[in-house]
Amino acid sequence: MKLLPDKTVERLSQYRRAMLKTLASGKHHIYSHEIANILHITPVQVRRDIMLIGYTGTLRHGYDVSELIEIIGTIIDSEEGTRVAVVGAGSLGSAIIRYFNGKRTKLSIVAAFDVNPDKLNKLYAGVPCYPFEKIQEIVKQENIQLAVIATPASETAKVAEALVNAGIKGILNYTPSPINVSSQVYLEEYDMVTSLEKVAYFAKHGK
Amino acid sequence: MKLLPDKTVERLSQYRRAMLKTLASGKHHIYSHEIANILHITPVQVRRDIMLIGYTGTLRHGYDVSELIEIIGTIIDSEEGTRVAVVGAGSLGSAIIRYFNGKRTKLSIVAAFDVNPDKLNKLYAGVPCYPFEKIQEIVKQENIQLAVIATPASETAKVAEALVNAGIKGILNYTPSPINVSSQVYLEEYDMVTSLEKVAYFAKHGK
DNA sequence: ACTCAACTGTTATTTAAATCACAAAGATAA
DNA sequence: TTATCTTTGTGATTTAAATAACAGTTGAGT
Missing domain, CATH: 3.40.50.720 (NAD(P)-binding Rossmann-like Domain)
Incomplete structure (x- = not known):
């Protein structure tokens, strides 16, 4: 995967934390505009960031929260910690x-x-x-x-x-x-x- | 004065602190490339920022350290604190x-x-x-x-x-x-x- | 006095980031 | 079925920031 933009990396970290909270509240799917609301940014921004990491949501249900957490993990974490x-x-x-x-x-x-x-x-x-x-x-x-x-x-x-x-x-x-x-x-x-x-x-x- | 760019404001704060240190070391004039070295940025960046605040150095001696501190103060400080x-x-x-x-x-x-x-x-x-x-x-x-x-x-x-x-x-x-x-x-x-x-x-x- | 070197100030260009605009597609309802 | 609504994915555009390029100036050296 290509090197991600600075700001995208920062937001991915925030998306993940927001998604962990979302998951804890029992929600399993989420739309770009919902993520955008949590972080007070625009939905396009969210979709573009997610596009850049190569993940893709489903059209009618948005993104799978657990999958998103997982994928972001593979990108910003080191496997061994x-x-x-x-x-x-x-x-x-x-x-x-x-x-x-x-x-x-x-x-x-x-x-x-x-x-x-x-x-x-x-x-x-x-x-x-x-x-x-x-x-x-x-x-x-x-x-x-x-x-x-x-x-x-x-x-x-x-x-x-x-x-x-x-x-x-x-x-x-x-x-x-x-x-x-x-x-x-x-x-x-x-x-x-x-x-x-x-x-x-x-x-x-x-x- | 026009509203300054975000990043310029951040750097002005850093210039000022660097200038206070410079002044304390007994140096009264400084060149853009010297400031740039301290903060690890480019001299053009420094000159542009200083241009934006309407201050102007002298050609052969660069900037007057005290004046620069003073001017930055009038911009980012509130007079009454x-x-x-x-x-x-x-x-x-x-x-x-x-x-x-x-x-x-x-x-x-x-x-x-x-x-x-x-x-x-x-x-x-x-x-x-x-x-x-x-x-x-x-x-x-x-x-x-x-x-x-x-x-x-x-x-x-x-x-x-x-x-x-x-x-x-x-x-x-x-x-x-x-x-x-x-x-x-x-x-x-x-x-x-x-x-x-x-x-x-x-x-x-x-x- | 003349030339050179070393600065500043600023316009033009490039790069990075954000936003706009819209095609494509799945669900729902008539 | 067909039309409509909603949402994603992404090319095109705009905006913000940084960099490059260079004209202009002043002092030092000769």
């Missing part, structure tokens, strides 16, 4: 761990890292916290493929470098310091301050 | 409060809300936590314009409705439940699970 580390076990880091914990998904957070000795050897929602120095060793040993950075901004560059050296495949950076990594590593950055400033701008100027 | 509430004082909510606290900016988090009585009347990094029932009263009394939702997903709809009724102008929703609000209210949604699933997809399939 994906193992994730969180670097920085401060308030944001532990919030992230707690947030993912309990969601049933193929993504599992299996390790936290911190420099603060107080936090070491503790469990965060069942996830062990290791000293930052051991990051390379643990990443390999635990077969960790992705990392979330939630350290103070001052540490970002150092952390990113260590992660890349350890052979990580993808990074989600919640720090406000932009990083650059070899193009082998997929990088996504998200900055809460920027987001809130954007909300402030558009709330004020209208849109 | 913007007052923000965080709904949900769980681990994510308090991480957000702590995260903003200390950053000097015109955005200030002035209230938290929660239903859990244990959390009420506590301070989170200096921010008082009020009972959720008082949200309308406090929003008006404290002149709060924006809200961040960081409750469990099950509460999102109720919270959003209360916020809209209280006359909030913009919402940043960190919950995985999409909400819909009157078009008077600017809404931004961010979902960590979707983000991480996206990283997983592109880390696996390459890009």
Whole structure:
């Protein structure tokens, strides 16, 4: 299958979660406009995304909810599951761990890292916290493929470098310091301050 | 001034933060390609964004760092400052409060809300936590314009409705439940699970 | 004074994403 | 049966964002 557009991947993740909820409510078929309503987008958008993954609904009943969940899974999940580390076990880091914990998904957070000795050897929602120095060793040993950075901004560059050296495949950076990594590593950055400033701008100027 | 593009607003926020750092390091002039390097984007992008806000650099010295900070401020800040509430004082909510606290900016988090009585009347990094029932009263009394939702997903709809009724102008929703609000209210949604699933997809399939 | 190199500012072009518009087809009802 | 309604699937179009291309300018070096 061809590489999917960025935005389509994001929506697929959302479709799946919406479908899991739909299925839990006992509904087995769903129309594009119903999915669209849940996510507040247009029905065409939904149909096009679904078209892109090669799934096709039935004309009079729309999409089969379980099949859709299944297909999306084959696309965005890794069959054997994906193992994730969180670097920085401060308030944001532990919030992230707690947030993912309990969601049933193929993504599992299996390790936290911190420099603060107080936090070491503790469990965060069942996830062990290791000293930052051991990051390379643990990443390999635990077969960790992705990392979330939630350290103070001052540490970002150092952390990113260590992660890349350890052979990580993808990074989600919640720090406000932009990083650059070899193009082998997929990088996504998200900055809460920027987001809130954007909300402030558009709330004020209208849109 | 005309309404700026979405992405430009996001980058302006980042330019400003980068410029504050630059200024702190004692540098008073900066070229577009230097800014571009910091954020890992192209120099043209930087120049275009700056063009859109009507600022213009000097040919041989690039941009005046302080002026740039100043101008960006007049665009994305509200002169009198913007007052923000965080709904949900769980681990994510308090991480957000702590995260903003200390950053000097015109955005200030002035209230938290929660239903859990244990959390009420506590301070989170200096921010008082009020009972959720008082949200309308406090929003008006404290002149709060924006809200961040960081409750469990099950509460999102109720919270959003209360916020809209209280006359909030913009919402940043960190919950995985999409909400819909009157078009008077600017809404931004961010979902960590979707983000991480996206990283997983592109880390696996390459890009 | 003249040339060159290094910037900025901006128009034109390309690319990515969303939307429109409509053909095709299954169910229902007359 | 035949017409009609509803829904999917998709080519064509539009819109938003990023990139390319380049004219214009200023200072440094000679």
